[in-house]
Amino acid sequence: MIIGNFRIELEPRLTSPKWLYAAVPAGSLVFAFIVGGVFLALTGHSPIGTYSSLISHGYTSTKGITNTLGLATPLICTGLAAAFAFRMNLFNIGEEGQMYLGMIGSAWAGIALAGHMPHVLAVLTVLIVGAAAGALWVLLPAVLRAKLGTSEIVSTLLLNYVALNLVNYFIFGSRGFFRDPTTSFPQGRGVEETARFHSFGNSNTYPTVIIAVLLAVALYWFMKRSNFGYETSVFADSPNTARYAGMNSTKLTLSVLLFSGALAGLAGAMYVVGPAGKVDPGLLQIGLGYAGIVVAALARYNFVAVVLTAILFAGLRVGGASLQISSNPVPIAIAVVLQGSVLLFALGGEIFRRNRLRIRRVQQVSVAS
Template sequence: MRAPFRLQFEQRTETPKRLGILVPVVSVFAALIAGALFLLATGHSVGDTYSNMLSDGFFSSTGITDTLGLSTVLICTGIAAAFAFQMNLYNIGGEGQLYVGMIGATWFGLYFGENLPSFLMIPIVLLGGALCGAAWIAIPAWVRARLGTSEIVTTLLLTYVAASLVNHFIYRSGSYFRAPNTMFPQGRQVPDSAMLSPIGDTKMYPTFFVVILLSLALHWMVRRTEFGYRIQVISDSPRAARYAGISARRTTVQVMLISGALAGLGGATLIVGSFQRLDPGIVTLGYGYAGIVIAALARNNMAAVIVSGILFAGLRSGGDKLQISTDTPIHIGVMLQGAILLFALGGEAFRRYKIRVVRTPAVRVEVTA
């Protein structure tokens, strides 16, 4: 038995410009519609849920500044993922690198903070976090380059190890990271010199602008430098890269280390920003995993990550406030993230191919085996 219709794919030689914008926009709307159907089916009000999410996420002054504040870490994990993905290196352990970045940033803050002034401490803490994030991906990077071990599984497994480390540093009595003499175990606050103050009355920190500049710088680097060119050649054609004398191995390690460092930096921005201490609550927030979605939606374009990062921060922040404003479970936010990505992936097919439905011929010559 055969279906009377089949899909015919015709490779596009050139993608029309309008589709580049249209596909992401349509996928966001399609996901919202799917989410609406789901809300209806489970007996929640669509209008209330969405209007609350939108106003708490984007269209109120506290809403949008909360969103931009949250977007700082999400853009970090987003560029971390995008930077590796563009070379077909799937670092999906950004979550773990973020934890270790937090641990590292906290350590540098606690260890040097009392004696050094703030203008030195902030860079030290941020770089310390980045360094530790890079260290956490070093083994996956090395075995990927040397032995071809799938970085997907190794980076992910290390995330669970990192989560145990965070718990260990907070729940073990007498730990360096643990605040002494508190009833409930919690992290020790970093000294004032290792903290930034928020901008005005908002939850935004100056790190937001640092991260925006960093994304743009990386965007430029990938397009305009020799290192970026190397990455593109390797991802387009590993064989051509080899003939050109480009070492895929070295570039693999470099790209993965940078990716880990960016995720670690994301963890460090939390320490100098709103967290101020190592907090085991981080393991439930999934900021690192969100980076994967953000990167995929931005099609691994570092500048576009800024936009998709802010979009997701808004969905998150608006979704998280739902618990207060309505009875809808906050997880609708996470669901919508996943749904947007699924639709965007489906939409990708329309960018790459002309898809036509053709009628299969009614009479077929049956070949008997």
């Protein structure tokens, strides 16, 4: 591009220095806030005031940060689920549906199995059954992908709608096992008390957040060090090389997709052992499965970064929601604009990590022939 006497060029970097990996996301965040600030100013709100209120309600106040961590807990799991599959170029975008199934599965375990179990065992059983239900929901797409090469993108996405209607059916459409029999109001049947965690203090944060963070760290270590992590990285990079080395692609595809589904199922299970305690259609409204994909992409599929990104995102939501009830209410749409801009700038910022911006004075070439 030439402006006046200057030529503006992007020049590919041969190597990206380490600090850029942190600087680009941070810069993206700043620019996203500037864009959001413009929207705020245009709608008659003070950007500074709104942002300080957002940060306080989302992160820095005790109530804010505990609300945020509570919301971030399942989001970390769906983020891990997406990152895990996407790293191997398996685009499981069915975290949403797998999470619903995790909720249904864990609620079943919490009602049917947890009654005679001690507390820790009950919670553990409920979490495991939820994870298994999530894995089961991705089994069909996984088998189709591994055996026939069917696009997992389409099949996992479509199953989200099936899962959504399944939850609606259990609560609104029928008077079955999952529906609370004691009231005519349509709501889920509560799980046994032994199958539920108590929150920290009087907050909305549950011990499941510790499990989610530990899981992220464990996954990070496992995928870096283990043979399984090694084989998936070879397979993701070059399927031909994997074949050359005699790796079993069917087995790898199946295990990666099933584990991804299990992680998404775990998100639903954590919702049950934490705030919900039952099959709760409220989960259908907040799109934590889809948000997990965004979180994973922003974290560049790095498991530890998923934790930080999930907390950042959850905070924007929590803070954004509380702005609605301030004296000069800011519409929730502004928080959504902010989230969208963070994503947009983060993805756009990639250009500056890979390229260097150069501005040169245009030189007139003259040559004697």
